[in-house]
Amino acid sequence: MCELCDNPGGEVLWQDALCRVVLVEDRDYPGFCRVIWTKHVKEMTDLPVAQRRHLMDVVFAVESAVRQKLQPDKINLASLGNMTPHLHWHVIPRWRGDRNFPDAIWGEMQRDARPAAPEKLAEGLRTIIHEAMHPASD
Amino acid sequence: MCELCDNPGGEVLWQDALCRVVLVEDRDYPGFCRVIWTKHVKEMTDLPVAQRRHLMDVVFAVESAVRQKLQPDKINLASLGNMTPHLHWHVIPRWRGDRNFPDAIWGEMQRDARPAAPEKLAEGLRTIIHEAMHPASD
Numbered sequence: 415m416c417e418l419c420d421n422p423g424g425e426v427l428w429q430d431a432l433c434r435v436v437l438v439e440d441r442d443y444p445g446f447c448r449v450i451w452t453k454h455v456k457e458m459t460d461l462p463v464a465q466r467r468h469l470m471d472v473v474f475a476v477e478s479a480v481r482q483k484l485q486p487d488k489i490n491l492a493s494l495g496n497m498t499p500h501l502h503w504h505v506i507p508r509w510r511g512d513r514n515f516p517d518a519i520w521g522e523m524q525r526d527a528r529p530a531a532p533e534k535l536a537e538g539l540r541t542i543i544h545e546a547m548h549p550a551s552d
Numbered sequence: 553m554c555e556l557c558d559n560p561g562g563e564v565l566w567q568d569a570l571c572r573v574v575l576v577e578d579r580d581y582p583g584f585c586r587v588i589w590t591k592h593v594k595e596m597t598d599l600p601v602a603q604r605r606h607l608m609d610v611v612f613a614v615e616s617a618v619r620q621k622l623q624p625d626k627i628n629l630a631s632l633g634n635m636t637p638h639l640h641w642h643v644i645p646r647w648r649g650d651r652n653f654p655d656a657i658w659g660e661m662q663r664d665a666r667p668a669a670p671e672k673l674a675e676g677l678r679t680i681i682h683e684a685m686h687p688a689s690d
Contacts, residue, residue: 457627459615470608477597488637489595492630496646496654499626508634516634518658 418462419454420502427540428547431495433469435476435543442505442513442532445484447476451501458493458501471505472547476505479542483532490519557592558636565678566685571607573614573681575601575674580651581644582669583622584612585677589639596631596639607641610685614643621670628657 417423423438424447431452438446449472458466477489485542493503498507508515513527532538555561562574562585563582569590575582582651589599596604615627624645631641646653651665 457615457619458629459612459619459627460645463661466608466612467605470604474597474604476590477595481595488632490630490632490634491596492628492632494571494626494628494630494656496626496656498630518630518632518634518656520656521658522660 416454416500417498418450418502423448423450423502425536427536428472428543430547432465433472437539441528443469443519444529444535445480445486445507445539447480447505449473449476449503449505452551455501456495456499461501473503473505475543475546476539478546479539480491480505482542483535487515492518536541553637554592554638556588556640561586561588561640563674565674566610566681568685570603571610573610575677579666582667582673583618583624583645583677585618585643587614587643594633594637599639600680607639611641611643612658612662613681614677615676616684617677618645619645620680621673621676625653630656632638 421450422436424438426434426436428435433449433451436448436450440446451469469505473491481489484507487510488508490506490508491503511527513547514521514524560574562576563572564572566573571587571589574586574588576586578584589607593599612631619627624646625648626646628644628646629641644657649665652659652662
């Protein structure tokens with residue numbers, strides 16, 4: 415049983431046969447997205463080179479969309495998978511006043527922040543990611 | 553002033569004009585490497601696509617070398633840069649009994665572990681990374 419084999423893991427913003435982008439439900443980090451590989455694969459270097467590139471292209475399309483939509487002070491990217499060894503990337507917008515800044519979001523809470531999410535965040539991200547992954551008249 | 557503009561940040565295992573691989577001095581995480589972009593650039597999506605690919609190719613060459621040399625239970629990859637907004641990737645070998653497992657290494661300490669580093673670790677990693685980045689008779 416694997417959580418990411420069995421569940422979408424968030425609101426799906428985009429997907430193809432290889433992977434999906436989801437918006438994570440996290441009140442401390444609006445705009446926190448994950449890119450989840452469809453197959454149960456553990457490490458990046460378990461993928462053939464072309465698939466690694468595809469996955470990173472999607473991660474960077476999400477990074478661009480999050481920057482465009484939210485203008486964070488920093489983007490954090492991470493593929494950990496210690497608890498769920500099913501390949502997935504965290505794309506996390508960070509702000510100077512957020513819950514953990516300047517520590518990683520997995521560190522001790524620094525302050526109670528709860529920033530407001532911009533309106534129609536999912537729709538906005540969905541549009542930008544779709545345009546990046548299917549350019550021109552696709 | 554930027555720490556990664558001014559200092560190598562560890563023992564250099566490999567480098568080209570664009571980036572360098574260093575072995576981090578961390579007694580809790582032998583084999584912890586970083587891949588540091590040479591120029592002071594903040595985010596992956598500030599790089600042109602070809603340079604992003606090059607940087608990720610190096611990150612994955614390091615991941616392969618660390619897996620081959622240390623056989624960790626998991627690899628953690630992360631580009632955070634909240635404190636030092638100069639593009640760098642953490643490549644961290646993780647073990648079930650390590651200091652923070654299954655949490656991120658930036659979380660609270662779970663136990664005192666201090667695993668022994670394999671002998672000639674730097675030399676071993678250097679050889680494998682060099683072979684991956686300069687295949688054949690280069």
